Amino acid sequence: MSIRARIDALFPRLASEQQFPTQGQTIFVDLERQEVRRAWIPHRVVTQLLGGRGVNMFLLHNLLDEALEPIHPEVPLIFGTGILTSMVPSASRGNVTSWSPESRVLMDSNAGDYFPSFMKLNGIDHLVLYGKAPKWTLLHFEGDQPKFVDAAPFMGLDNIDLRAKIANDFSGVEGKDYGLAAITTAGENLVLCSGIMAGPKAIYARGGPGAKMGALNLKAVLIQGRSADLSTARPHKLRNRDVAVKLLNTSVVKNALKKRGTPFLYKPSRMLGAMGTKNNQETTWTDKLDAENIDPYRPGMEGCFACPVNCRPLNDMSVLGESGVGSRESETPAVDHVAATPDTRQPTPIPDKYVKGDGPEYVTLGKFGPNVGITEVTQVLRLNNICNDLGLDTASTGSAISWAMELYQRGMITREQTQIDLEWGNYETIERLLFMTAKREGFGDVIADSSQAVATGKYPRESLDYLMAVKGLTQSDPHDARILKAFALGLAVATRGMDHLRNRVTLEINAKINDSPDFKAELYGGPVSAEPNSYEGKETAVRRCENIYAVGDSVGMCRFTTKLFNSPSLPGYEEFADQVANVTGIELTNEAIDHIGLNVMGVERLINAKLGITRADDTLPKRWFEEAIGVGPYKGEKIDRGEFDKMLSRFYAISNLTEEGVPKPEWREELEGVLTA
């Protein structure tokens, strides 16, 4: 059935008018025919899946034709904004959903900055994009009215220049006047590790959204104005004040997130002996990359739309003149990009536009530090700035490079094939490779295939033994989870692949919580072993985290500020339920809202099942079962296959899933009722 026929079939089941105050439309845009249809998500779907990620799943489940290929333009690309996005502090987020061309399972990626908020501010809750535009297009919404603009003047531009040109051509300031989601040359070239940039750094990163958007011939979506009537069902600002106070009084926000951002995690991971190093062959690395060593290069912090936390560190290497681009004159970069000097391990001394930027996050620090053998802060900062400009997902790109480096180390690929020296820590190669990847040039074409490089015939089959991926998606963060069994289970069962942001029980590293069994049991809804490397009860903690994070994504709350991710004291169900009631008038109990989290996972598992995913895919990279950690307090630790399998079965049992990992028949029927009634 074609996408148009699927939409025709879906339409009678959608609502023809707004269902609650502040609800935005779901807009279906046929890029090929330049046609637009509008509807509203029915109340009964909202009460089961809320909005954002949850409702995106409803739409994908209805519109996905698994007989196609993920990159096919009739597989839709769906942007969604949370039900509270832009209206509650730190609810600045939204998701983009499709079938991933990178992993070939569910694609679902979250971003902040401004784009999701500008969707909501203009009355657009979901944007379903499909069909290949006859020529490269910029979709320009003035309010909720789209225009199909010829994107020719913007083609070939990467993030920095593209955003500057759009600000100039559309006379506005991003974040104040408009939100922009755009692809770079990497997306134009269908690079599988490319994302959709939602700001200078914010990126819908995981699963190849950049390639998916590129396949539609869609360069950018620009949403300009603040046209929606966002009058709430009941006053909500007073409660917003409580939420903001709660956020800002949480120790981790005060002491870490607001001051240095996520690079803080590098040090504890390193000290635990759990810092993924050289494609996880090793697990500890230099203290030179500890967050405090980035301090001298941090001129300030940035934040997403109306978020009081401002957790995103900026970087400016020109201040110390030792940036690798070392000049105070770099305020106005003399040149666009100067390649690293080939015969040293140092970047060029000539200033260019990568002397400053936004970031890094811990993920980038790990993936472009230890994982590829880099030890210098300035080199990591520069690679971070280049990835932001090229629109490359640092998790997937860093993982693809470290995979290649290990294959090179093992002689499974040779210099003859690569034409470049892939030795660990070779900064010059890594920098060059990023540009080659964005253009699919030389060996960059192999990196651009990310985890699919075996399927596309570029690596031998045995290479898969060294791919640090689950369900085709490489690990999102650098933490080696052989020690913390809850982390390991989360990575195995995450519906989008090996990703920590779906269900990580991050508080497993908090000794005070581990040493308070009653408090811990209350937090997760059941007993969970105090010992991080034990398998006991870890399924309970993962289940609770998966539910609350799915709810967070559906209301639009940032993961960093959602209860359980960074602290037990951050806003959670209580605040979400109160503000959903105040904003929309929809009353939900804490139990009901928790069940919504479960529903979102259930629908995601139904989608993955259609794509052929089974229990066998809820697993971990071979290395973690077979090779033990070699350093630190947990030396000798690895994943025991038998114990892991039992933990997985327990996880399925408490998740209302069959032994194959899909919703049990009764619940499945219930979910299908919501999805197809």
Added chain:
Amino acid sequence: MLQTESRVTVRLPEPLREGRGDVITMNATSLGDIIAELDLADDRDELFNFAVNGDLVLHGEKDVALKYGDEVEIVVAFAGG
């Protein structure tokens, strides 16, 4: 004599320094002594973890025994990013 035998150095993160500098020495035979001395007990929201001689401690914190010359570091163990 006992006092000298239990002398350890403690490296403090910025939020806990309170004018004390970044490294202090104290008498402690277990991490529990340091927790009591710095008044860190029972605040589960504070994500401060201990590392003893470079190894991070994830549970059983109060009972971790210390000996003369041990180097303890308190790390802001920001959880996820």
